[in-house]
Amino acid sequence: MILRYDGTFAGFLTSVSLARERGLEPEAIADREPEQQGLFATVETVATSRDRADELYRLIRHTLTPGAMQTFRYAFQSCEPGREILLFRYLQLGLATGAQFGAMLAHEAVIPVWKLARAVGREAHRYKGLVRFQHLEGDIWYAAMEPDHCILPLIAPHFAARFADQRWIIHDRRRGEAVAFDPRHQKWAATPLELTATLPCTAGEEFFRELWQRYFDRLAIAERRNPKLQRQNLPLKHRRHLPEFEQ
Amino acid sequence: MPKLTLAEKLEILADGAKYDVSCASSGSSRRNKGGIGNGAQCGICHSWTADGRCVSLLKILLTNACIYDCAYCVNRRSNDTRRVILTPAEVAELTIGFYRRNAIEGLFLSTGVVKDPDHTMELLIEATRILREEHRFNGYIHVKVVPGADLLLVERLGRLADRVSVNMELPSRESLKLLAPDKSREAIVAPMKRVGELIVQTKEERKVSRKIPPFAPAGQSTQLIIGASGESDLQIVSLAAGLYGRLAMKRVYYSAFIPVNIDSRLPSVIGTPPLVREHRLYQADWLMRYYGFAAGELLDEERPNLDLTLDPKAGWALRNLHIFPLEVNRAPLELLLRVPGIGVRSAQRIAGARRGGHLSLDDLARLGVVMKRARYFVTARGRFAADLAPDAAGLRARLTERTTPRPRWNQPSLFDAAAAIDIQSTITGEL
Numbered sequence: 001m002i003l004r005y006d007g008t009f010a011g012f013l014t015s016v017s018l019a020r021e022r023g024l025e026p027e028a029i030a031d032r033e034p035e036q037q038g039l040f041a042t043v044e045t046v047a048t049s050r051d052r053a054d055e056l057y058r059l060i061r062h063t064l065t066p067g068a069m070q071t072f073r074y075a076f077q078s079c080e081p082g083r084e085i086l087l088f089r090y091l092q093l094g095l096a097t098g099a100q101f102g103a104m105l106a107h108e109a110v111i112p113v114w115k116l117a118r119a120v121g122r123e124a125h126r127y128k129g130l131v132r133f134q135h136l137e138g139d140i141w142y143a144a145m146e147p148d149h150c151i152l153p154l155i156a157p158h159f160a161a162r163f164a165d166q167r168w169i170i171h172d173r174r175r176g177e178a179v180a181f182d183p184r185h186q187k188w189a190a191t192p193l194e195l196t197a198t199l200p201c202t203a204g205e206e207f208f209r210e211l212w213q214r215y216f217d218r219l220a221i222a223e224r225r226n227p228k229l230q231r232q233n234l235p236l237k238h239r240r241h242l243p244e245f246e247q
Numbered sequence: 248m249p250k251l252t253l254a255e256k257l258e259i260l261a262d263g264a265k266y267d268v269s270c271a272s273s274g275s276s277r278r279n280k281g282g283i284g285n286g287a288q289c290g291i292c293h294s295w296t297a298d299g300r301c302v303s304l305l306k307i308l309l310t311n312a313c314i315y316d317c318a319y320c321v322n323r324r325s326n327d328t329r330r331v332i333l334t335p336a337e338v339a340e341l342t343i344g345f346y347r348r349n350a351i352e353g354l355f356l357s358t359g360v361v362k363d364p365d366h367t368m369e370l371l372i373e374a375t376r377i378l379r380e381e382h383r384f385n386g387y388i389h390v391k392v393v394p395g396a397d398l399l400l401v402e403r404l405g406r407l408a409d410r411v412s413v414n415m416e417l418p419s420r421e422s423l424k425l426l427a428p429d430k431s432r433e434a435i436v437a438p439m440k441r442v443g444e445l446i447v448q449t450k451e452e453r454k455v456s457r458k459i460p461p462f463a464p465a466g467q468s469t470q471l472i473i474g475a476s477g478e479s480d481l482q483i484v485s486l487a488a489g490l491y492g493r494l495a496m497k498r499v500y501y502s503a504f505i506p507v508n509i510d511s512r513l514p515s516v517i518g519t520p521p522l523v524r525e526h527r528l529y530q531a532d533w534l535m536r537y538y539g540f541a542a543g544e545l546l547d548e549e550r551p552n553l554d555l556t557l558d559p560k561a562g563w564a565l566r567n568l569h570i571f572p573l574e575v576n577r578a579p580l581e582l583l584l585r586v587p588g589i590g591v592r593s594a595q596r597i598a599g600a601r602r603g604g605h606l607s608l609d610d611l612a613r614l615g616v617v618m619k620r621a622r623y624f625v626t627a628r629g630r631f632a633a634d635l636a637p638d639a640a641g642l643r644a645r646l647t648e649r650t651t652p653r654p655r656w657n658q659p660s661l662f663d664a665a666a667a668i669d670i671q672s673t674i675t676g677e678l
Binding site for chain 2: 102104132164165210224
């Protein structure tokens with residue numbers, strides 16, 4: 001059995017809830033048609049049920065420690081194909097073992113999920129520094145990024161607290177999604193977004209961009225030059241939207 | 248002289264500030280109270296320069312003009328460089344401009360000494376005050392204390408900043424006298440002591456009432472230049488241990504000496520700065536702050552300098568082979584932390600995971616232990632992973648041996664006769 005869900009967290013929880021009810025482990029849980037269909041696997045499309053999802057979520061929150069809960073949430077934001085079945089096994093073990101679960105750090109069902117969560121957590125932390133806003137006409141602060149994982153909901157609260165007086169948008173260009181923050185209501189919301197035109201920057205933006213580039217170029221100490229270390233700390237894939245690396 | 252643009256001024260002032268290696272933006276969780284910015288407890292890096300160092304704060308000087316003539320300093324009086332100064336308001340505006348773009352975590356403000364220490368301090372305080380009060384900026388601010396300034400000014404600065412620091416630069420009184428004759432050890436230590444007292448005192452007061460404004464919530468730090476004077480690593484590490492212990496210092500930075508001036512009092516350094524020595528000192532520093540090592544365990548009178556070929560933890564382990572191998576399922580956390588290849592996180596994960604069941608050697612690798620080093624020092628369920636007992640003579644060689652880089656493969660050219668034969672044999676499998 002392959003369960004196909006809509007890609008949302010609630011949809012995933014609904015799928016887990018269904019599988020648990022039937023008492024069997026699905027071959028896969030995925031948000032798109034599997035590329036290679038198993039000969040005998042049947043694909044079942046799961047309709048997201050808010051009630052089912054809520055019920056399971058309450059049970060998970062009640063059973064898992066806060067640390068295990070965060071691992072679970074972060075790992076779900078990963079874009080690794082096949083993550084859902086790992087998360088399913090993780091939950092099954094957690095719900096079956098209860099209080100013991102917190103100490104099962106070396107268990108084979110825990111390690112892969114922990115690794116996913118760690119990768120997502122690291123990337124989210126990194127992007128708190130790498131998101132760069134441009135000041136656009138109309139007093140909007142716009143930032144583009146192309147992260148590996150779906151980290152927008154993880155970093156939005158950080159920027160909402162920090163730039164509470166700016167109208168800002170962070171745009172995940174890889175996924176065509178964005179979060180937008182409204183300072184009047186102090187709320188951020190996710191929205192699909194595709195760019196159709198070039199963005200009109202303010203004059204101040206050009207000024208600060210040049211200022212930053214010239215400042216940045218002076219910072220390295222020539223005697224300590226070490227581009228390998230620089231690449232290790234800041235891989236090329238993260239430099240695409242940083243003004244200091246613009247050619 | 249033609250008037251300089253802001254960009255040109257910024258370049259000159261960045262040039263003057265970049266030799267200060269302090270980069271941390273951690274330790275303060277200042278909240279955004281109806282303005283802009285906040286402190287991230289863990290600190291955030293925003294970029295990395297071509298020397299591999301991170302950019303976290305806008306690191307600039309208020310001015311590179313200075314009345315002092317310290318031998319090692321790029322901004323010393325006798326250097327023929329262009330002197331510029333920013334107004335406190337300009338510093339604040341630059342900070343806000345970069346901060347709103349999320350290019351920085353905040354400001355690192357240092358300065359040359361103009362007129363006298365008190366006047367200079369007042370300029371630094373004014374820049375900080377404008378940021379906090381007029382721009383309602385709650386991001387991270389690290390400001391240098393000018394040695395010799397009035398202690399009341401030091402207190403005012405600490406109430407506004409997240410971190411303050413006085414750079415010791417030279418590890419001994421004698422070196423200071425030789426290389427920085429205008430600064431006395433007392434003028435450096437007095438504000439450090441006062442800052443230390445105020446940090447401890449304010450923390451106590453804030454336990455009673457949160458209304459009392461914090462004093463340098465991210466603590467104080469200092470910097471030592473490595474290799475400009477003749478001190479041994481033992482002297483440096485002992486000094487650092489004293490600073491951590493007595494003055495409630497949060498960080499000591501080590502900066503490999505880079506000759507920016509020609510001066511007969513300075514050692515003539517040829518080639519690269521002592522970067523490996525600097526790296527080993529940082530490792531020793533980490534061992535003292537996070538791993539429970541005392542300075543005396545890492546170095547002593549007989550071996551006053553750190554081994555450049557071996558990290559100090561492995562060095563300690565080789566001198567204390569009698570406690571190894573440790574059984575990871577039983578050893579207390581303090582001892583796990585002393586195993587080469589086990590870091591703070593993996594030690595904690597081991598301690599957590601062994602509550603759930605006996606750990607095997609395979610589990611250790613999965614928990615993040617670097618088995619390449621740890622294998623010689625641990626057992627799991629009584630099993631030992633290495634082919635070499637920890638008292639074997641070859642252990643030191645194993646731990647220092649460098650992995651040779653793999654040979655690089657070149658794309659063979661189809662039209663190169665010799666290569667063509669290779670390709671032929673690759674395709675057919677014949678030699």
